Amino acid sequence: MSTQVAVVLSVLLFPGGLFALTLGLALKGMDRRVAARLQGRVGPPLTQPFIDLVKLAFKRTMVPTTACEPVFLGAPLVGVVSMLTAAALVPISGLYTPEPVLGNLLVVLYLLVVPGVVLMVAGSSSSSPYGAIGFSREMVLMLAYEGPIVLVAAAVALRVGMAEGHIATFSLAEIVAYQRTHGMFLLDPVMWPAVGAFCLFFPANLGIVPFDIPEAETEVLEGPVLEYSGPALGLFKVMSALKAVVVLGLGIALFAPLDLTGAPAFLGWLAEIVVLMVLGVTAVRLSAGRMRIDQAFSFFFKWPLLLSAASVAAIALA
Amino acid sequence: MNFLSLFVRNLLHGPYTDPFPFAPAPTAARFRGKVAFDPETCEACRKCERACPTGAIRFERTPEGMTFDCWHDTCVFCGNCVFHCPTGAIEQTGDWHLAHLQAEKYRQVEHGLIPAIVCSSCGGKGLDSAPAIAKIKPPLSPDEAKELRSLCPKCRAKFLKQRRQSA
Amino acid sequence: MTMLQKFKDIAVRSPWIYRINAGSCNGCDVEMATTALIPRYDVERLGCQYCGSPRHADIVLISGPLTRHVVDAARRVFDEIPDPKVTVAVGVCPISGGIFRESYAVLAPIDDYFPIDVNVPGCPPRPQAIIEGIAQAIQVWRQRL
Numbered sequence: 001m002s003t004q005v006a007v008v009l010s011v012l013l014f015p016g017g018l019f020a021l022t023l024g025l026a027l028k029g030m031d032r033r034v035a036a037r038l039q040g041r042v043g044p045p046l047t048q049p050f051i052d053l054v055k056l057a058f059k060r061t062m063v064p065t066t067a068c069e070p071v072f073l074g075a076p077l078v079g080v081v082s083m084l085t086a087a088a089l090v091p092i093s094g095l096y097t098p099e100p101v102l103g104n105l106l107v108v109l110y111l112l113v114v115p116g117v118v119l120m121v122a123g124s125s126s127s128s129p130y131g132a133i134g135f136s137r138e139m140v141l142m143l144a145y146e147g148p149i150v151l152v153a154a155a156v157a158l159r160v161g162m163a164e165g166h167i168a169t170f171s172l173a174e175i176v177a178y179q180r181t182h183g184m185f186l187l188d189p190v191m192w193p194a195v196g197a198f199c200l201f202f203p204a205n206l207g208i209v210p211f212d213i214p215e216a217e218t219e220v221l222e223g224p225v226l227e228y229s230g231p232a233l234g235l236f237k238v239m240s241a242l243k244a245v246v247v248l249g250l251g252i253a254l255f256a257p258l259d260l261t262g263a264p265a266f267l268g269w270l271a272e273i274v275v276l277m278v279l280g281v282t283a284v285r286l287s288a289g290r291m292r293i294d295q296a297f298s299f300f301f302k303w304p305l306l307l308s309a310a311s312v313a314a315i316a317l318a
Numbered sequence: 319m320n321f322l323s324l325f326v327r328n329l330l331h332g333p334y335t336d337p338f339p340f341a342p343a344p345t346a347a348r349f350r351g352k353v354a355f356d357p358e359t360c361e362a363c364r365k366c367e368r369a370c371p372t373g374a375i376r377f378e379r380t381p382e383g384m385t386f387d388c389w390h391d392t393c394v395f396c397g398n399c400v401f402h403c404p405t406g407a408i409e410q411t412g413d414w415h416l417a418h419l420q421a422e423k424y425r426q427v428e429h430g431l432i433p434a435i436v437c438s439s440c441g442g443k444g445l446d447s448a449p450a451i452a453k454i455k456p457p458l459s460p461d462e463a464k465e466l467r468s469l470c471p472k473c474r475a476k477f478l479k480q481r482r483q484s485a
Numbered sequence: 486m487t488m489l490q491k492f493k494d495i496a497v498r499s500p501w502i503y504r505i506n507a508g509s510c511n512g513c514d515v516e517m518a519t520t521a522l523i524p525r526y527d528v529e530r531l532g533c534q535y536c537g538s539p540r541h542a543d544i545v546l547i548s549g550p551l552t553r554h555v556v557d558a559a560r561r562v563f564d565e566i567p568d569p570k571v572t573v574a575v576g577v578c579p580i581s582g583g584i585f586r587e588s589y590a591v592l593a594p595i596d597d598y599f600p601i602d603v604n605v606p607g608c609p610p611r612p613q614a615i616i617e618g619i620a621q622a623i624q625v626w627r628q629r630l
Contacts, residue, residue: 032529040328041524042335044532048499051532055496055543058630062540062567222537229540229567287321334524336613339531339620343613372577372584392581394608417605417618419625420596423580426606 007088007099015096015249016087016242023270024241025049027248027277034282049241056234064127064227071125076228076235079118083242086111090172090249093180093257094265097173105153105170108250112149112205115243116142119214122236123224134223137293138214144300145204148197151308155194156185156254158315176257186256190318194311195255200304202247203284204296207240210288211296244281248273345412350395352413353388355430360386360407362432362447366399375399384445386430390416391423405448437470444470454478456485497627498532502619503542503566507559507595509549512609513576517546520612528616539565544622546615547601550578550585550593563599569629571622573603575615580604 010016029046036043045051063069089098089108116138123135154168160178161168169175185191204211214223225236249269258268291299336343345351362384367375374393378385388399388408399408418426433446449466451458458466462481466474486494504517520526536542539562551559563572574595577583582593595601602625605618 036527036529037333038325038328039524040331040334041527042333042530043527044529048532051495051499054492055499055501058493058496059543059567059569062565222541226538227540233541283325286325333527335527335530336525338526338613339616343611372586389581390577391604391606392577392583392586393606394577394584396608414607414611414614415617416607416610417603417614417621419603419621420601423596423604 003099003101007102010088010096010099010102011084015090015092016084020084020087020242020245021238023273024243024245025053027244027273028241030274031277031282031285034278035286038282038286049237053234053237056237057231059230059233061228061230061232066127067227068125068127071121072227073232075118075122075125076232076239079115079239080235080242082111082114082118083239083246086246087242087249090246091176091253091257092249092266092269093176093253094259094261095269097176100171100173105157105172105175108172108246109150109153112243112246112250113142113146115239116205118239119224122228123214123226126224126227128227130221130226131224134214134226138224140293140297141204141211141213144297145201145304148300148304148308149201149205151305151312152194152197152201152254155191155308155311155315158312159185159191162315172253176253179257180259184256184258185254190314191255191311193307193314197304197308197311198251198255199280200300200307202251202280204300205247206244206281208281208285210284210291212290213293213296244277245273248276248280251276345414347412349412349414350397350410352390352411352416353393353395353399353428354409354411355386355388355428356407356409357386357430357432357446358407359405359448360430360432361405361450362445363404363450365402365404366408369398369402371396371398381434382431383434384432384447386428386432388428389424390426390428404450404452407448435468435470437473438465438468439473440470442470442472444468444473449474493627493630496630497623499534500532500543500619500623500626501534501536501541502528502544502546503536503539504546504548505559505562507547507549507579508552508555508591509576509578513548513578516609516612516615517548517575520615526612526616528619531616531619533619539563540567542566543570543626544619545570545572546575546619547572547579547595547599548575550582550588550591551595551598552590553592554590556592556598560598569626571602571626571629572599573605573618573622574601575605575618576610577606577608580606583608 028049032048033043033046063072086108089102091097120135120138123131156175157168157170160175179185186195207215225233228236252272256272258265260268364377367377372392372394374389376387397410400410435444435446437444449463451463466477469477506514520528545566574580579595582591585591603618603622605614607614
């Protein structure tokens, strides 16, 4: 079929759109359930995030009188659209390669910035002081973690590019194809600093403890999303579910794509994403307390930045 | 790294959750729940009304006798009334299933009535309340207690005085 | 049953709870906190979740006799909660003033100021009694959806 139809279908159905939404919400439900079991409780049913979305559809969206209404209501829409597009950009090894017209790793990095900006904009346009605090904290946190992820992306691009003769290649399809033939980067000692830096980056990007500072419930009453209710809040939940799929899928594509095809490739990808979710999100969420914003800022300027810079240096000089 | 051993322990043991509301919740034996009133054993001394810190207990003299009302929406379940009652007519059950809709608010009342009687000796007004005979020596026989019960307060005092003087 | 009724039946399984402390001694607040957080009573398995913002709430738990200091603030926070919502008065203090009934600083009963739907007496009520009250509130909420 023609490129346009393929692009639209990949954004709306698979792997973006409905598939990513279902997977993201299922992952969130699984995260809550596993977290409850690890804490010795029973926990909500696995379909709880879907039920939450249905319930949010029945509430009404209240807009504060002093808020900037078009920005207030448009921000979550922008976030959802960006994440739908990003989900269509992340390849699934052996199953789905994104159309080249959609973009490459750099576009994914840009799109990953959008949900953070959307949170910031939502917080500041809601004309609430808690929203303003959430806005400034999200900004500081993004400044902190964007550095490492860019260096990690550069490290992977350099590694694949140099092995193929030119300097760097940012096409995710090529990165996945290279790893399918030459072995995953997860097993390559040269890439381990980059893997470490990515593992430190994605809890902050997904907004889980210890880095859920902008959306802290007890401190700033949920910060930027404080004034949202009803379907607008539902859109924020959708955006964060899609972001989980995008970030975890990106991690798998950059470091651990499996060399399978067809149905086993899909099942292997699902297994990898579930393992990454349980180990990287649930276990981390349960074993840490929330950091202060200044602690998080200085943390990201120490280890993740060092690790990712070391990784780039090692690859460039090797 | 303590939390890792906690995770393993929790996974192996399973949830520690109480099965309520899918199974009945265990209630302790001396749980202080809803107040139950027994008009048969009440002396109508009204000590519980005085001891109640919130004023949840009200006695009222009506033509039918003495009514007892305890409104559970202001009772704090402290147990003062049970502690001070000389006969044990008021007691706290283990019933804590008291949640109700707003419309039922003023019906959460434990109501009791000590019926009015006509005194069997003088024909005056009296109450069918249990006589205050706990500390009387020698103890009264059941027949004497039954006769005492049918008298008005003045005749009860006369009866006991005669009993004391003839003993 | 129509599609809408089916969706409403699904929606009713995710009540989000917000607590307002209207001058309470914190006894009822401690019980409300234990109802959610500790593994023994775990209200999360019923789909409930304590939310940090009144805008996200469906069921409001109010504790405490309404003291004069807090009336305005409580009223403003209560108005922030979007419809449809259900209000539960937890403890005897909001229902009638409880043990503080004759105080000059207390404006109980709270249903002179807020529309209450379910009462949960007790001082403080057991966590299981609070869960029962929340279950009744969910029934009322289902009618209002």
